[in-house]
Amino acid sequence: MIERFQIVTGKKSKGLQGKTLLWNDRRVFGTGLNKNTIVIILLALLLGRASILDGLAPFGIAFYAAMISREKGYGYLSLLIMAGLLSAQHASEWVKYGSVMVLCWVIFSYCREKKPLSTLGTASIAGLIMFVVGATYIFFSGFYAYDLFMISFESTVVFVFVYILSYALPIVVQRTNRKKLSNEELICIAISAAIAVTGLSNIGIWNYELKNILGILLTLIFAYLGGASIGASVGITIGIITSMSTIGTPTVIGIYGFSGLLAGIFKDLGKFGSAVGIILGNAILTFYINGSTEVIIQFEEILAAIFLFLMMPKGVIQYIERFTNGGVGAVEWDRSYSERMRQVNYERLQEYANAFSELASTYDQVSVKERMIDQQELASIVDQVVNKICSQCGMCRSCWKNGFYDTYNGIVDLISQLEASGAITVDRIPQSLKRRCIRIEILLQAVRDIFELYKIHYKWERKLFENRQLLAEQFRGVSEIFHELITEISEDIAFRTEIEDAIYIAFDKAGLDIDRVTVMERSSGKFEIDIERRACYDRKQCDDKIAPLVSRVIGREVIRQNQRCTSLKDSNRCLFKLVEAEKYKVATGVSRVSKDNRYICGDNYSFTHLKDGMYMVALSDGMGSGEKAAKESLTTITLLEQLLEAGFNRELAIRTINSILVSKSSEEIFSTIDLSMIDLYSGKLEFIKIGAAPSFIKRTNGEVEIIKSTSLPVGILNNVDIESFGKRLNNGDLIVMLSDGVLDADKHMDEKENWILAALRSLDSKNPQFISDALLDLAISKYGNRVEDDMTVLVSKIWESK
Structure with missing residues (x-):
């Protein structure tokens, strides 16, 4: 109860x-x-x-x-x-x-x-x-x-x-x-406890005041568990109340406060450290005030309080500890609030994800007609032909009364011919219709006309079904996006306040003006440090001074995540993020030329750093050449870059792009995707190829590996076939990606990638830009010094950072 x-x-x-x-x-x-x-x-x-x-x-x-x-x-x-x-x-x-x-x-x-x-x-x-x-x-x-x-x-x-x-x-x-208290609650409890202790005035054991013993004990407990600030606050409080209970010297306030301060400072040495702090505080101030060894607080009373403190059960200490550290309490309260808010957001996003998943399932359940005309529609076509042609004919009674089955089956045969071959030939007209029908040409035209209407209706039904399937895929994509967000917000992130304090002190010693520092440690163990300060107006102080200083403080090399200098809107402040430096660095060289040396190239590319130490190199080849192909490939590359920078899963990003391209226009719009994702912490490489030309890896020992794909480009089918290949990169390896215009340059080879393999083996340079230029020049020469297609070459070199 x-x-x-x-x-x-x-x-x-x-x-x-x-x-x-x-x-x-x-x-x-x-x-x-x-x-x-x-x-x-x-x-x-x-x-x-x-x-x-x-x-x-x-x-x-x-x-x-x-x-x-x-x-x-x-x-x-x-x-x-x-x-x-x-x-x-x-x-x-x-x-x-x-x-x-x-x-x-x-x-x-x-x-x-x-x-x-x-x-x-x-x-x-x-x-x-x-x-x-x-x-x-x-x-x-x-x-x-x-x-x-x-x-x-x-x-x-x-x-x-x-x-x-x-x-x-x-x-x-x-x-x-409650597990943690605010500073107001903590001080009020200390005041109430101190006043209650003064109720023991004139009650002693032998010649020692029980009030003093318990006052020292309270100061010890709060100092040991709450630190120097709490120990000093409680000591001053007890000293004030003790000095007010009798008309006497107020020096006891300073003694209690200073003793609580030293007890809190020495708390890291354990209970004995706090006990020594109490003794030192009383001795130092006693000597300073009296100039002699005459103590203000009896040494025996201090020893009695220390004995009770040392004998206090661990369970009691742990119970009181939950309430004593006010500063940590505020952090814990904020963390608890953040946990509750994260749980609320988690549940809401989960509901949204389930809702979109159910919508996708609902649209998936819509069936498609396997045949252009089913039995019910076949009967309807026959009825329409009879009403339009036969009802006005004098031979109607002869055909539909005396020869119903022959006439009906004959018209059905005509419809089946139209459905199978798209036309009705004279030699395949049923003999029963030829003998009976006196308006055979009119009948045939009516069957063609009515069938054409059903054919158009069937095409629109198929289009509607495809759109529903596409919509289901998009709903499923949105559901997966929500699941990605759920995973991201569920990540356990720790805010390292002790590192923040150390960074503040280091900045102060170095004379650097810093407004705010936030240090986050992700579940992977990597640090992310947000720093807000006065803008240096692109003088790169964050790279030259701040990042090296933070690296020394935390013992890990950090670099600025975004290489572009950004300032807070409508202010002269700058906010930037420092992340742990990757093990590897990447440099990419690009060479490209448009068909017939026109200004617009149908190929588009991108290479950039992403979150969590990932580096993306992407190439897209639009259908054909010129402005239309350029728009297709630009749309693909832009969407891919934006989705990946936002943190989306690679496969989800590609399926989303495919859905957009399929639904964007009634015309065929498709392009290839050649994507390389490099983990700069581990050196792992992932190729994702959608209808793209082969890619190559040139190792430092001269060996060349080839990566092929047989999938179709994006924008053709509702469901895209994603092929992924994983590789391990080493210091000095080269990644070569190119469009099919380069691959098709040697028309005399059946295996078109062989000339690329030979060229890469013959090139001794380690410069990615030199290699990309050389491959493009060689392709142009194989075309007979003509540019018959859009051509793009991307060469990326990976090396270990020192």
Whole structure:
């Protein structure tokens, strides 16, 4: 059974429904009390005892107001708070504080029935009650201006502490799923804990204050788990509260704060490191302030706190650790939020992908007619012929009454001839029709006319079916695009904040102005670093200064991903990405010429760096030559480049291009695709060839490999046949891609690629541009120094970067 604690008030509760505590209901030591109740009782007693300025006790009042404003079941806390107050204060004060709690119970019980109170309302009412009762009390017991000032101060403390408890109580009292806290919540918990610890004033073991021991212990815990900033913050907080509880020297604030700072700095050395930090902090400031060995915080008290800290179970430390690191908590909260948003996007994209997949399946289920004319349409054609020709003929009764079957089968034979051969010959006209029909030529023409209409209808049905199949393919492509996006957003990416801090420090030391650095580590282990800074206006500072500096910091060579200098719109800022440098580099040489030396070449090409260290070399040959072929190949290359740069899968990109070309026009539009994808990290090469001429790989030892394809170009069929070939490249290898105009240059060879093989073996140069020029010149010479077709040669050389 789990009980729940209702934070929002204003609704009337009955029975067990109103008494709901958010804590595990396991009983403690067989007492019938759960952990939640134990914490509340301890807080009530300690906060009732806690005092400031040697007599004011506003903390128990604020705690009671914060609890009773939420739930009427906490009325019993007034007795515990009063017990704590009487055990530490003068007996005469019980009238004032008792009256305040009675008024709080009455007013907040009334307010709960009417409307839930905000934190500001609760704090204001509690502070006002404290002021009115206190002013009334001093009016009857003797009035001094100083007393009025003190009651005003006490009312202000009640107001402030109710606010502090609004952050602390939901974490301390309730059982939640929270794992990280904001800085505000963490500090409020520290303040509440410090005030509760001051409730142990005048309680000691032998001659040592239990309050000091627990204060040091709290500082140790927060410093060890939260670091120097949290340790110093909590230490200062505890020091302030401790110094306020008695009228004495405020130097204890500095000692606690400095000790917490050193304990946090030495936390990387473990528990003993934090313990040494506490000792050093107390010793250093004690000597600095007193100039002697007389300590402000007793050394025995520090040792007692250290002993408790070292003996603390690991499970308790791990539980507290979830709440202590506020900075990491913010990062974790952001990461949790990002995970939730990524899950939402994942589910939405999955729904879209499934929807388009279902649409594709629906269109795939549309069947196509296997025959131009089926039995039902055959009967319809015969009926139309009878109505158009035979019904007006005087021999109709003779043909269709006396010789129905012969006449019907004769017309069916005519239709079958048209369907089979496209024409009706005189010698194949059925004899039954020749003998009976007196209007045979008119009959034949009518059959031809009606059949032609059905033929046109059939062609449009086929076209519609093809368009539906094409649409199904496009829907399937869109579904795969969504699946690609799902895979991309599902990738586990880690933000390395410690590396970001190191880069910021390195930039600062080097005197470089940097606005923002974001370091991402992908699931593959590769780093991507986004840097925003003031634009250098193409002076290449990102390459000359920033990339080498980042490489030294992270211990990996990085380069700028986009070689073009880009500035943020409408600003003088520049945003660029650094990625890990690839193992290999590629240089590509290009040579081409158009048919008859015209200005427009039907071949188009592209070579560029893609994401994740991939390098693309693509060549497309349009149908024929001239402007039309150029448009076809340009469309293919442009779409291929854009889709691959966007991160699309190669096969999906090619199928998408094929669908676009098939549906683009009623005319035939097709072109070849010759694609090489080089992984610059591993040296792996993938050839994808769609109707393209053979490609060649020249190894460093002089051997030449040939890669052939037998597939049709894109834009002809709805389903494109994609052939893929994988190879491994080594340092110094050459990749040669060419259009069929180059391949067909030697017309005397049956195996046309043989002259390319011979030429590559004879060329000793390692310069890709020289080789491409040489191959093109040789092709032109084999044409008889004429250019009979568009010709393009691309030669890429790969080598290891140093």
